[in-house]
Amino acid sequence: MQQRLAQAMAEAIEDRAALVAEAGTGVGKTFGYLVPLLLSQRRALVSTATKSLQDQLFLRDLPRLRDALRVPVRIALLKGRASYLCLHRLEQARSSATLPDRFAVRALARIETWAAGTASGDLAEIDGLDDRSPVIPLVTSTRDNCLGTDCPSYQRCHVVKARREAMAADLVVVNHHLFFADVSLRDSGVAELLPTVDAVVFDEAHQLVETGLQFLGTTLATGQALDLARDIVAAGLAHARGLAPWQELAGALDRGTRDLRLACAGPLREVRGVIKLRWDERARQPAFVDAVRSLGVAADAAAAALAEVEAVAPDFTRLLQRAQAMKDLADRFVAETAPDRVRWIDLGSRDARLIESPLHIRELFNEQRNAAPRAWIFTSATLGTDDELAWFCEAAALEDARKLRVGSPFDYAAHARTWVPPRFPKPNEPGHPAAVGALAARLAGRLGGRSFVLTTTLRVLPLIAEALEAASAAAGDGLQVLVQGSHPKRTLLQRFLDTPRSVLVGSQSFWEGIDVPGDALQCVIIDKLPFPPPNDPLVQARTRELERQGRSPFDDYFLSEAAISLKQGAGRLIRSESDRGLLVITDPRLRQMGYGRKLRQALPPMGTLDTEDDALAWLDVLAASHTA
Template sequence: MAAHIALALQHRGTLVAEAGTGVGKTFAYLVPLLLSGRRALVSTATKSLQDQLFLRDLPRLADALKTPLRLALLKGRASYLCRWRLQQAQTSGQLPDRFALRALNRVASWAQATRSGDLAEIEGLDERSPVIPLVTSTRDNCLGTECPEHRACHVMQARREAMAADLVVVNHHLFFADLALRDSGVAELLPTVDAAVFDEAHQLVEAGVQFLGTTLSTGVALELARDLLAAGLQHARGLQAWAELQAGLERCTRELRLVASGTLREVRGTLKLRWEERADELLAPLQALAEAARAAGDAAAAVAETSPEFPKLEQRARTLALLAGRFAQEAEPGQVRWIDLTPQQARLVESPLDIRDMLTQQRAASPKAWVFTSATLGDDDDLSWFTATTGLEDAVRLRVGSPFDYAAHARLWVPSKMPLPNAPGHPAAVGALAARCAAALGGRTFVLTTTLRVLPQVAQALQAEAAALGQELTVLVQGSEPRRALLQRYGDGRGCVLVGSASFWEGIDMPGDALQCVLIDKLPFPPPGDPLVEARVKQLREAGKNPFEAYFVAEAAVSLKQGAGRLIRTESDRGLLVLCDPRMRQMGYGRRLIAALPPMGLLTEESQALAWLQELAWAH
């Protein structure tokens, strides 16, 4: 793999490389990069993987290879402290509760010593904390060169370091958001590098579709209302009806969120809703919001001389008015629209269906090496699941199998006596089976579900069955605590079962004996009601393809490989993968999905599965 990457660097070629668990793909691309002396951009899926690359892997390799390189880490604005906004937050008294006040005080004391301003340095600061938006800047509320703290700005410092570095580590969200908004330095950086490497590339399309689109967020609108009132009262009290303007903006925004939510009152996680179901009702609130935003813009423009904050506020209000106007019109051709609903806000999104055009443009714009790698990029030798949605059909393709001995160390079992996934008793059957497996193994088990909805049912059945078996198992459920806290409580896995959904399918590394049994509740097909899924199905039909084979089964294969990848992390790991979906045995596509998984030994009976787990427990 390293040799292929070295060739791509030498010839400024494009390489798509799938590397099974244990290949060491991070070193396979970093070693040739460091030895080449070429200037490079490396993008990975999450901020935590970014930190791992920058703080652990890169320094170790640079030291071992004796390559004195300048390295830089570049994140989005929301990751860096804004000193000016911190001062504002300390004097505004706009904190929701004493916990937020405590968090703000921690940020303030850390701010005196930090060099990078990266909030990840603050141990235990929850990334969902309401304090973070108050002490970070956005593209909209940044005062730029007018800011009193401009010279000490952490965002500007991070960008300067990135422009001067030999190798810069970014993440996919930042990469796409910046190409769309040109706000974080990546757009300036990209033409200057000789190589762009994308790790965890299977997440690229989803990140691109989210960030290349146009978004109207109720959270952003409420923030504008809050900032308008604060600036008005501080710098231009009595010159405009600030409280009325703020109340008008807030009222229209809350109305928009209410209409976007429809009959849904309780929202967990993120829900994607069809645009067509709400389009007619959204028209009036969108027009009202556009009007309120225009009034806010006019008011800010009228007092522009009094503070550098007002021209920025005017610009934000005008942009919001334009966005509301755009969503009140028909969507652009070739774009898909939907509503993202979270407990905090509604986001109206209009986006392209894939990233083909954008990547093709970027590859044509400046000749450089492009490398895309992941453990899962498809289930065929062409890696067409990935290359078709990215326009990379012309790339050199490489598949490198895992060096692990799956046949000796891992078993796969598809229970035959399971209700079908859509049957009402299915979640309870999964929970009961998980309890029997965990009892045989002494905990050390993950249950991965395809939806958040079934988590409580699975957990309840698991506890009931464990009690009936006289087993004391600690059942940890996603959502009860932040992910990091749950994983810390899980620890070495003894006596523990973790029940989680999407965020536990990948990016979790539990080597050794801590995790030896993974149950997946059902085949991870894309949800048919999802607006993006519907648009892709339509696109495939129009191209004369079979959407089920080309899209649904291919997506399920990639997701299954990700989930199964939690099990065997080192050469000595051993474990059992249980797929609680009888369709794997009954339907023709089951063979294709089993073939996509690593070559594990197949079990047919529960007694064999429990015997294997007892053997693992005994060895432990």
């Protein structure tokens, strides 16, 4: 199977062709594309879904293969700005940053100590640094606040060094976010690199469409305005004290930001996670329109003051550009939405983001593929449910590409079982989350933990976790329930591995990219079929587009999206040839509805169970093998 994949990759590289290749879990797709790339000795770009996979390729897989194949290939790693320490902003943080708590103070001290010895400036080198730390934005640059060649630390800049090394390399490892950020903003170095390569490989390609939409869209974020206000005060007081009312200008931006956040929240008082609001829920309200306009007025006033002192210091040129851009964004979001785009509001507990996005990325990929003849290779374990891989190919304008599907070598029929409880509350019934939690407690109690509960929404996550804890306590099973959001994702996974009798309850970020091989994870419970939320603004826009085309939104969109997500969630269970486990889907629609057959076909070919007694008996077998 791996040889079939590698052969197809080699042919696509040689022919400079487009290839879409789905390779099931265990095929070894990473080596399947890296070996042909290295042997071809063509200049190549490899893009991955996550920075952790980037690090794995660059630090482990590529050096190992390069040495084994004895090919003289120079490799480089390139991440986005937010991954690298900015020496200039570190200096500013030392002298002027206001840190929220003692944990931030400690984090900044750790970064300062590490900064003295690092060669790459990659923050991933610092063990235990929380990705959510408020210190990171203070010591990294953005496209908005980077001073470029005017920066006093430009000659030692880690971002510039990483881009220079990438331009000199034969094979460069990037990530999807970086690729699209560069295509849309020309800000990551990929724009210079892409025309020079003969092959581009996208690993975990199933994430490309959503990632692309993020970066092809336009965003006005309250966080941007707060950052601008803070940077205006810092630069104004440092370089032009008394030449403009810097505190007043920043205060107007702060007030505009607060008013916009309140107008977005409307009647909502407490927000957990991020809520996606339909644009017309807020855009027709005078308070919302006034708040957007007020923020634009504040940005315009700041721009006028900055223009007066622009010649004083390089910082003011970038600040002027940022203020003008914010005024333009405010004007844009007050105007009507273009017919081929969709808007919505992402509302968080502390911020709000106004977003405008295209409906698809087809045009972008057509443009990139037509720019020059090169190989374009897209691979993942999940790209469709048919041989044409239509789910992915249609979204990315790759209908004309070569297609290959290589199944998993794992013996699912012997090693795994699927159970759909026949009599269970429906997902729209009030008792469903509690029933899921109680069932999870019974199953995980029998197995001794070693279970994931994957939820389709953040809303039900605490409800299921509470019911699970209560049922476990009542049964005296002593299960340790770990809940997404209580700790960083990496910490939570490590606790799951280190803590006996543990159950992890997680939502979307745990459905994919999680690799727990062996008997540490032997039961995965999915709360309901993962259909796209019908009230999501982007989902609604795509539904309307399909209806205009005379197509069925349910058959051509909702069902396909659910099948792909279900396949991803089920993929957490069996990660190696010796793994064994139980997949439970607590949604009776999978048994009762006609479309359930299509969704079941998307799952790996596991054996099926009929009753809870059957499921418990299978868990007894797994538990016995664990203790043997």
